[in-house]
Amino acid sequence: MLLSLDIRDMLLIDRLELEFRPGLNVLTGETGAGKSILLDCLGFVLGWRGRADLVRSGASQGEVTAVFELPPDHPAHAVLAEAGIPSGDELILRRVNAGEGRKTGWINDRRASGEVLRRLSETLVELHGQHDDRGLLNPRGHRLLLDAFLRLDLAPLRAAWGARREARAALDRAEAALAAVKGEEDFLRHAVAELDKLDPQPGEEADLDIRRRAMQGAERIREDVARAAHVLGPEGAEGAMLDAVRWLDTAAERAEGRLEAPVAALQRALIELGEAASGVEAALEAMDFDPRDLETTEERLFALRALARKHDVLADDLAGLADNLRERLGRIDAGEGDLARLREAMAQADAGYEAEAAAISERRATGAKRLDAAMAAELAPLKMERAVFETRIAAAEPGPEGRDAVAFTVATNPGAPPGPLDRIASGGELSRFLLALKVCLSQGEGGQVMIFDEIDRGVGGATADAVGRRLARLAEGAQVLVVTHSPQVAALGGHHFRVAKSVEGQMTTSRVTALSHDERIDEIARMISGEEITPAARQAAKALLDG
Numbered sequence: 057m058l059l060s061l062d063i064r065d066m067l068l069i070d071r072l073e074l075e076f077r078p079g080l081n082v083l084t085g086e087t088g089a090g091k092s093i094l095l096d097c098l099g100f101v102l103g104w105r106g107r108a109d110l111v112r113s114g115a116s117q118g119e120v121t122a123v124f125e126l127p128p129d130h131p132a133h134a135v136l137a138e139a140g141i142p143s144g145d146e147l148i149l150r151r152v153n154a155g156e157g158r159k160t161g162w163i164n165d166r167r168a169s170g171e172v173l174r175r176l177s178e179t180l181v182e183l184h185g186q187h188d189d190r191g192l193l194n195p196r197g198h199r200l201l202l203d204a205f206l207r208l209d210l211a212p213l214r215a216a217w218g219a220r221r222e223a224r225a226a227l228d229r230a231e232a233a234l235a236a237v238k239g240e241e242d243f244l245r246h247a248v249a250e251l252d253k254l255d256p257q258p259g260e261e262a263d264l265d266i267r268r269r270a271m272q273g274a275e276r277i278r279e280d281v282a283r284a285a286h287v288l289g290p291e292g293a294e295g296a297m298l299d300a301v302r303w304l305d306t307a308a309e310r311a312e313g314r315l316e317a318p319v320a321a322l323q324r325a326l327i328e329l330g331e332a333a334s335g336v337e338a339a340l341e342a343m344d345f346d347p348r349d350l351e352t353t354e355e356r357l358f359a360l361r362a363l364a365r366k367h368d369v370l371a372d373d374l375a376g377l378a379d380n381l382r383e384r385l386g387r388i389d390a391g392e393g394d395l396a397r398l399r400e401a402m403a404q405a406d407a408g409y410e411a412e413a414a415a416i417s418e419r420r421a422t423g424a425k426r427l428d429a430a431m432a433a434e435l436a437p438l439k440m441e442r443a444v445f446e447t448r449i450a451a452a453e454p455g456p457e458g459r460d461a462v463a464f465t466v467a468t469n470p471g472a473p474p475g476p477l478d479r480i481a482s483g484g485e486l487s488r489f490l491l492a493l494k495v496c497l498s499q500g501e502g503g504q505v506m507i508f509d510e511i512d513r514g515v516g517g518a519t520a521d522a523v524g525r526r527l528a529r530l531a532e533g534a535q536v537l538v539v540t541h542s543p544q545v546a547a548l549g550g551h552h553f554r555v556a557k558s559v560e561g562q563m564t565t566s567r568v569t570a571l572s573h574d575e576r577i578d579e580i581a582r583m584i585s586g587e588e589i590t591p592a593a594r595q596a597a598k599a600l601l602d603g
Contacts, residue, residue, distance in 0.1 A: 057535045058181075058505045059123045059146075065115035066100070066153070067093045068557065068566040075570075080531035082538045082549030083568070084579055089555045090566030091539045095183070095509060098122065101151045102181060103161065103173025110153050114563075121150045124180055124505075131179040136163070139172045147180075149173065183507045184490050193477055193490075199420075199462035202447060205497050206423040210457055213416050216409040217456040223405035227398040234391040237384055244385045247367070251378035256360055261371040264357040271350040288333040297326055409454070416458045420449055424462075427496060434492035437522040439515070440485065443468045445493075464493070487511040488523065495526045498534070505535045512542040524548035543583040547600035552576045576601060 063072040068090050085091050100110055101120040111118040124147040126132055136143040141163050151161040151173070161168045163176070203210065237244075286292060301322050308315040364371040424447035431445040444467040452461035465474035468485055477489055491511055498506075512523045524545035530536050531550065540546055552571045557564060571579055577597045578589060585593035 057125045058537070059125050060121075061094070061098060061101075061123075062119075062121040063094075063097045064119045065112040066097050066110050066118040066120060067112060068564055069093060069097070070112060070115075070565050072566075072568055074553065074568055076535065076537070077551050078531075078533075078535050079550035080528050080536050080538065080548060081551045081553065082540055082546045083553045083555055084540060084546050084583060085555030086557075087541075089557045091555045092509070093566060094555070094568065095507065095539065098181070098507075099183075100153065101149050101161075101173075102177035103151070103170040104177065116154070118153045119150065121148065123148050132176055135172070135176050135179060139163070139168065141166045141168065141172075149176075180504060181507060182504045183509065184494060184511060195463050195476065198447075198464050199457065199460060201464075201493075201497050202420060202423060202427060202462050203457075205427050206419060208416065208419060208423075210416070213409075213412040213458060214456045216405070216412040217454075220402075220405040220409040223398070223402045227395070227402050230391070230394055230398050234388065234395065237388050237391070241385070241388055244381055244388070248378065248381050248385055250363070251374060251381065254359060254363060254374075256363070256371065256374035256378070258372050258375055261357065261360050264353055264360070268350065268353050268357060271353065285333065285336045288329060288336060294326070294329055294333060297322055297329065301326070413454065413458045417449070417460050420458075420460055420462065424449055430496040431492055434495055434526070435488070437519075438488040438492060438526075439519045439522075440468070440488055440492075442470055443485070443489075444470075444474065445489070446474055448474075487513060488515065488519075491523060491526055495530060498530055505537065506530060507537045507539075509539045510541065511538070512540050512545050516542065516544075520544040541583065543580045543597065543600060546576075546580055546583060547597070547603075552579065554579050573601070 057078060058076050060076065061072075061074045063069045063074075065071075074094075083091050083094065096110065097120045101122045124132075126143065126145060126147050132147060133143050136147075143164070148164055149161070151159060153159050159170065161170060161173050163172065288294060290298075301319060304315050304319050304322070308319060360371045360374065364374055367374070367377055369377055427447050428445055435441060435443055435445065446465050446467075448463045448465055450461045450463075452459055464477055466477055466489060467474040477486065487510075491508070494506070508527065511527075512520055515523060520542040521544040524542065525548060527536055527538055527545060528548045528550075538545060538549070546552060552575075554569050554571055554575070555566060556569070557566050569575075577594055580597035580600060581589045581593040584596050
């Protein structure tokens with residue numbers, strides 16, 4: 057609810073403080089008195105885009121402050137939370153327009169952009185009039201309005217749409233991943249077969265290299281080692297030394313002990329020689345290999361290194377590469393099974409969404425007839441009993457709110473083809489269509505301040521009275537502001553404000569005054585008779601106020 061509006065140095069207003077109340081608030085005054093200025097100022101503080109020259113002539117800047125009451129469940133709290141602005145039971149909006157055109161806004165004393173103010177205003181105020189393009193005349197909002205009339209709970213449908221979207225995304229990802237790996241399937245199968253055939257092992261390259269080097273080295277020195285073994289053996293040094301010991305043993309008996317030391321030395325040398333010969337024989341035996349082993353070792357070593365170069369990895373990493381490629385190949389083999397499972401999940405999600413969407417479509421189709429009947433009942437007292445209002449539902453692209461496109465159409469004369477509200481109805485007819493539609497759609501909801509700008513233009517008498525009574529019904533449990541020239545509408549207001557223009561010296565200003573009961577009689581009488589208030593007009597005004 058709008059609690060107050062404080063305007064300083066804006067257009068024709070030098071200083072104005074207004075306090076509004078729940079129910080039907082009416083603003084009246086002569087043409088040009090400045091009633092539209094109030095709406096311009098309210099739109100300014102709400103961030104609406106409008107006229108640029110708002111600052112009062114001679115003032116350095118203009119300022120508007122609006123105070124709203126916010127119930128705990130009001131949607132404005134969510135907008136404030138998203139903007140990082142604290143909220144409470146009261147919301148204070150203030151906006152300043154400097155003389156050079158710069159605009160600065162505050163929300164609860166926090167600096168705020170015009171965009172945040174506009175988003176906030178969508179939860180605070182509804183403006184309806186003959187040029188209403190933000191509300192009921194916007195076809196993009198007709199489905200939301202029908203759903204609000206039917207009080208549809210779209211949460212299950214939105215959940216089904218979300219599940220369908222997630223299932224589709226999962227299927228798309230799996231198909232893309234499978235298509236990507238399938239493009240390299242031939243390569244993977246060839247590479248895995250090649251690696252499996254070679255069966256490389258970690259550390260194998262180093263072992264093969266050592267064996268190869270050992271065999272290559274043995275091949276080069278084995279002839280010398282064999283020659284040395286022959287020289288040290290029985291046919292060489294060992295045999296000669298044994299002959300020498302035998303000969304010396306025979307001569308030792310006649311040498312009077314002089315050969316004992318040499319013989320002992322030779323015997324020790326024989327022992328050392330035997331050890332040397334054994335070692336050489338062992339080495340020679342170790343160097344004994346089949347030349348085919350060297351060829352086999354070199355072939356495997358070169359094969360490992362060639363495969364490592366082919367895949368641009370180290371030879372020791374070939375085993376890990378084989379595991380990785382095998383895993384990728386396994387995903388291809390398992391991919392079709394995964395796709396089948398995901399397609400089944402997609403089909404189930406589709407079926408779930410289709411069931412929810414079909415149920416909502418059926419309720420909308422049935423509810424559209426209820427809305428059309430309610431509109432027919434509202435249009436008759438507004439002297440539009442021959443007009444036909446029709447809610448049309450057509451197929452649309454599926455989405456979180458279903459697969460229906462909703463459009464409100466009217467035919468103002470029998471036999472005339474129906475069309476969009478703003479193209480078929482005249483100014484006065486359009487105002488009454490909008491009022492009837494708002495009465496049907498509101499159903500007592502009071503979340504927003506509803507403002508009607510001269511919505512009664514072009515009607516009078518019983519029709520004007522019907523307009524006023526519908527405005528009063530809208531105001532039950534809510535707050536409605538009406539700018540009106542109709543005495544019948546003004547008389548039904550719970551709170552009455554008069555807008556008047558005055559000239560003091562060279563300065564023209566507008567004033568807004570809250571009227572007492574007697575002042576209301578005079579104002580409504582003026583609206584009936586014109587500038588000169590007659591006794592008959594005053595009596596008629598009393599009759600209107602008495603109901």
